[in-house]
Amino acid sequence: MVLDYIGVKEINGSLIVLDGVKGAFNEEIVDIRLENGTMRRGRIVQMDGERIVVQVFESTKSISLVNTKTRLTGRPMEIPLSKEIIGRILGGSGKPIDGLGDIYPEKMGNINGTPLNPVSRVYPKNYINTGISTIDTLITLIRGQKLPIFSGSGMKHNELAVQIVRQAKIADDDGKGFCVVFAAMGVKNDVADYFKRSFEEFGVMNRVVMLLNLANDPIIERILTPKCALTVAEYLAFEHDMQVLVIMTDMTSYAEALREFSSSKGEIPGRKGFPGYLYSDLASLYERAGMVKGSKGSVTQIPILTMPNDDITHPVPDLTGYITEGQIVLSRSLQGQGIYPPVDVLPSLSRLMKDGIGEGYTRAEHQDLANQLFSSYAKVIDARSLASVIGAEELSPIDKKYLEFGDAFEKRFVNQGFTENRTIEQSLDLGWELLGILPKSELDRVDDAILDKFYKPVR
Amino acid sequence: MMKQLDKNDVIFGINGPVVTVKNSRSFSMMEMVYVGEKQLVGEVIRLSGNETTIQVYEETTGLKPGDVVVGTGAPMNVTLGPGIMDNIFDGIERPLAAIEEKSGSVFISRGVSVPSLDENKKWDVHITVKKGDKLNGGDIYATLPETRIIEHRCLVPPAVSGEVVKTVKDGKYTINDAVVVLRDKNGKEHPLTLCQKWPIKTPRPVKQKMPADIPLITGQRVIDTLLPISKGGTAAIPGGFGAGKTMTQHQLAKWCDADIIVYIGCGERGNEMSQVLQEFKELVDPKSGRPMTDRTVLIANTSNMPVAAREASIYTGITLAEYYRDMGYHCAIMADSTSRWAEALREISGRLEEMPAEEGFPAYLPSRLSDFYERAGRVKTLGGSDGSVTVIGAVSPQGADFSEPVTQNTKRFTRCFWALDKALAYARHYPAINWMTSYSEYFTDLDPWFERELGREFIEYRSKLSAILQEENSLMEIVKLIGSDVLPDDQKLIIETARVIRVGFLQQNAFHKEDTFVPLEKQKLMMKTIIHLYEVSKGLIQRGIPLSRIISLGLFDKLTKMKYDIPNSRLDMFSDYEKEIDDALNSTLTAEFN
Incomplete structure (x- = not known):
């Protein structure tokens, strides 16, 4: 037997309250028919005995306390x-x-x-x-x-x-x-x-x-x-x-x-x-x-x-x-x-x-390179904030190198065209090339063996 | 055991995970109940004259008013017995692998009922008592190998005592077989099986609490030397997202020298739990040569699993740890994250329409937190052995703001505070524990142990190390304003040495095989070498040799890499390092004065 419940007890924003509803379950979907024939759908969000609170999906616009017929569908929200x-x-x-x-x-x-x-x-x-x-x-x-x-x-x-x-x-x-x-x-x-x-x-x-x-x-x-x-x-x-x-x-x-x-x-x-x-x-x-x-x-x-x-x-x-x-x-x-x-x-x-890169996925030294780039770029930020106080001219030679590295990193590594598709090889090589701006002693996140292989200082 | 069914005990109202029953007299506070046709697990959390409030540990979709609620007559409890180790449970001790098998689905369907522990598996039991023995609560009556490295000791439940009237022969038994029968002084017989039940919100009793004077060795330098924790201690790891809370907890779970690890994933990511599962299986425990999972139990209540079970998961975890503590093991709990647990409290409190205190958290948040952390400690167990439960809780403060209620209240009830710093994490300095804002209150308790095991020097090196870091911190204020070039050489030396300490000592690479775990002896020698270089250089500077000359020798860079270059098995190499420092600096001195 399908029952229609006529009218609602309360309307508040997108919620309507019905009383005297039997056999509904939590999160059940209800169909709401307005007098003018339009259909709305709603979901039961709270129940106290026979009083149920329904959330109306579309909106409660033009719903009045008397003009609706509500029917339980017996199903939760499904697509x-x-x-x-x-x-x-x-x-x-x-x-x-x-x-x-x-x-x-x-x-x-x-x-x-x-x-x-x-x-x-x-x-x-x-x-x-x-x-x-x-x-x-x-x-x-x-x-x-x-x-x-x-x-x-x-x-x-x-x-x-x-x-x-x-x-x-x-x-x-x-x-x-x-x-x-x-x-x-x-x-x-x-x-x-x-x-x-x-x-x-x-x-x-x-x-x-x-x-x-x-x-x-x-x-x-x-x-x-x-x-x-x-x-x-x-x-x-x-x-x-x-x-x-x-x-x-x-x-x-x-x-x-x-x-x-x-x-x-x-x-x-x-x-x-x-x-x-x-x-x-x-x-x-x-x-x-x-x-x-x-x-x-x-x-x-x-x-x-x-x-x-x-x-x-x-x-x-x-x-x-x-x-x-x-x-x-x-x-x-x-x-x-x-x-x-x-x-x-x-x-x-x-x-x-960390588990999806390196040997067998990208390249063996990928993690080390990434750590070093993060660490060096963090130092760029420090050097920049110092430069904004004392002026770039006053910086130590190392800090000046960091500024240079930072600019190159942003303009060449971060920056790329909307249609530019770089391979992982290209990206990693570019990373090493940029690290070449910094002196070798600054690269403290990478094993010496890897440095010897990839590090090429920029002259 | 189910109670008599009362047909009036039916659902009246439903609001999210909270269900109410009208006009029932059959329930007691904290009683575990089954709700609806699917028998969803719930707990009574409020009773009043005409209304009983129940929180349900599973999704409430599909429940309807009129569905039956059945009480179990007992508070929310867990089954304690063999089969806990090397297992993964949800927040109310349901084995997830068994659920997967039974439901045949990758999703957790509701109302799946499986026993917490395998009831069919036969364990190789050795009975340790004989007829006529007098046993008290906490005494061991049987042992069995639970995993290759953990011997499970069956304990007389705390409230039971009496004389052994019957035992079985050693052999293979399941957890529900009675192996020993006790007769108490009233003549009542208690059959003891291999398992027992215990309510999760009640701490298991102990004979006495003991002082916290043995460190929990973690192999993580910043913790072991600067911020040590004791066995049975409590620590909080607060940090914003991406600061490395989970990573730090994984490291501690892998390497700390506890016998048993209980890892609680409370409202965290599902992929992280599968990572823990996989990594621990592959990882070999250095002491026993067996996979880490042999001494680990996982409680996984991921963020999308029901919120009420999340609240329970913390208690489930600590109850399991207490059980193994009572057997005489040192247990460590990693709770990741207690903030999610506090949020579960808040969410349920909101549904109950309780008056909120700070930031919507209920007013009883501090007392719940203190109840939890106070269950940690090193104890003399009822059976007379020495055991401990160490609690390490991650805290996820909203917006990385440590002034929020969960962090502040946790700070009051824990004695170690390992604050993770976003700036360090951004620079990929791991573990990102900020050495200036973190603290440990265990120094006075632990120093005698360090002195005994590693010598007085260990403590001296440690204070020198902290002093240098402290001084660097104040110098950095100046450097930030005017740059480091204007500082005199002796202050520059502080900064340079502090850099070596930060990069070469505090920073630790969890993925490097030599660096992921570092024994205390090596930590001491590393400190010694750094301090030695600092002191010798300081002497040279006082004699007028410029710091730039000393730096150009490359010794500072060499020390930042000694954590990788010196294997844990070759601690003799440190004396070569010291010799090299002395030689290089001596020849500089000679060159300068010739």
Whole structure:
């Protein structure tokens, strides 16, 4: 017997409250029909006996206390999954919006997913060659990793993401098993369009699944977007052995949507008004990256987030950094100097890099070179701050060498063209060439044997 | 054992992981319960006249009002017995490998019920008591080889005592076979199996706490010499993301000289846990030549696993450690990270609509933290042996701001504070423990041991080393303003020596086979050599020889690399180094005056 519940008891923001509901379960999806025939969907988020609180995905606009009929669907939030989903454009809650009709499901996937058993994970080791010197050499991306880009408004994070997609040799041999899941959360239409055009330009659009929740779409749908995207990604990776790269932009908008929703539920706010469970919530997304036993596929995540006011201690980048396996930080001052990609290498990090590089992966001395570049560049920053106080002329000869090294490092190593695809050999050799600016005695992170082989002082 | 089913005990409300039951009288505080058809594990956390509040350790999707809640009549407990070592559990001691096998999926499905320890495996048991023996709580009645290096000693539960009336022969038994029967003074018989249950939030009793006067040797120079910790001590490792908390804990877990390691991944990354699993399997324990996993137990409650079980994981871990301590082992717990645990408390407290204190954390945060850290210590066990539990907790302060409540409260209850510094981590100086802001309160307790084992000089070298670092720190203030060129030579020498100490001594390469673990003797000789070079150079400078001449000899650079150049097995090479220093500086002196 299907019951319709007429009217609602209370409406508050995106939440509606119904009373006298029997047989509902936690997180169940409900259909809400308005008098004028429009349909809305919602999810049960809280229950007290027969009183249930429902979160409405679209919005509660024009819902009144009497004009609705609500029906329990008996299912949790699920989306249809099939291999045919590749190449499609979906809305934020997983419904196709490209006018090509519904997806015929091979199976239905619960968007909340379930946590991966840590025992079943395979520790990621295969590195992804992105063709970008800073990333390949210093912040190596590993298949199955979650590596966010910390950026700010107006910086070139989208270009960087596009360049990674274009250049990344993520797939096995002929690239058949490669696909991109792109989730846009609260981004401007132009941004979504830029990604779409770029994918079309390099002819990978038939390997992309796009989920779009634009800046003017409802926030509740925004909360579902990454969950849907990752459900699709997990399905393709673990059931169809594909190498899936998930790009999620912008995580800050997602977190803000979560904050808006939480405050309308009347929850106790934590830092900067974000809910206390923001960490657990973000983790439930980011942890859905990885590789598992018994499948050749992988889910690699590149979430993009804009740091409000370029503040890396803001709760969203801060909590993200605690969950993800490193971060790529972009710098406004480098961008100001016309350097692209404006990667600020010192705060950037890849936690999985140490096991995916070196002998058998890249080159034996890769780790030593990376350590030395980090360490020397850190000294450049010290020398620069000293120079800004006493003037560059007054610096000791060593410090002057560091300034020279720093400039060359930024202009030649960090800086590279949008279409320039450097091999790992080229990047590593360039690193050694730049270290040649410094005297050998300054290179204290590298064994002498390696120095003898690679170090060539610049005359 | 299940209690009688009361049909009124049904779910009324659900809010995230918190479930309420109306008008029930059947539950007691902290009782473990099973919720709903799938029998999800939960715990009673609040009782009032008409409402019982339960936190559920698994996802609550699909639960509905009216579902049955069944009490177990006992608080949340864990099974203690053979099979804990070399295993990986979730926050409430469910074996993850067995779950994988049973569910046949790479995901953790809900309500999978598997026993904590393998009930079918037969252990090679040796009975150590005979009929007529009088046993008290904590006494050993049987032993068995749990792994190649850990002998499992079965202990009489703390509350039981009496006379042995029956034993079995040595042989193969499972954990649920009764091997010894005790009759207490009231004539009641207690069959003792190879395992026992213990509530996780109750500390296991001990005879007495002992002074913390033996160091936990970690092989990490900055810790062993400048910031030592004792066996049974407590330490906090705070640091922002990317500062190297996890790396430091991995190093300690691999190399510290505890017998047993309990590694708790509390709300951390799944890939990290699989890394620990893999690395520890490949890594060979230097003492026994067996894989590290033989003495390690992992508790993995990754950040996407249910939040309530995250709260429990810390207690589960320390209870396991206490159990092995009672057998007479030295145990070390790595808790990564206690901030996630505090956040779990906050999250549940928020769901209960409790009045928040600082930054939304509940007002009982400090008391929960102190309860946890106070369970550490070196003790005389009930059975009379010497054991210890060392607790090393990572703290992840929001925005790397050490003034936040979790860091501040942890600081009050731990005696070592190893502060990780972002600037050092950016320069890839690992371990990024800042020697100026960190401290250890164990010096006075441990110095007699150092003096006895390594001689008075060890302590002298250490104070000289700290003095140089301290002086460098104040000189750097000047250098930052005007550059180092204007300093007189003796101050430049301080800066140069401090550089050698920082790069050549404090900085340690975890991936270098000679440098990842350094014995205390080598640490001492390294300090000795550096101090020697400093003192001889100082003498030369006083006699008017410019520092640049001394530096050009390359001795300082040579000492920064001695950590790699001198293998741990060739400590005799240090005397060559000293001779080389003396020769080079003497000839400089002679050349100067001829």
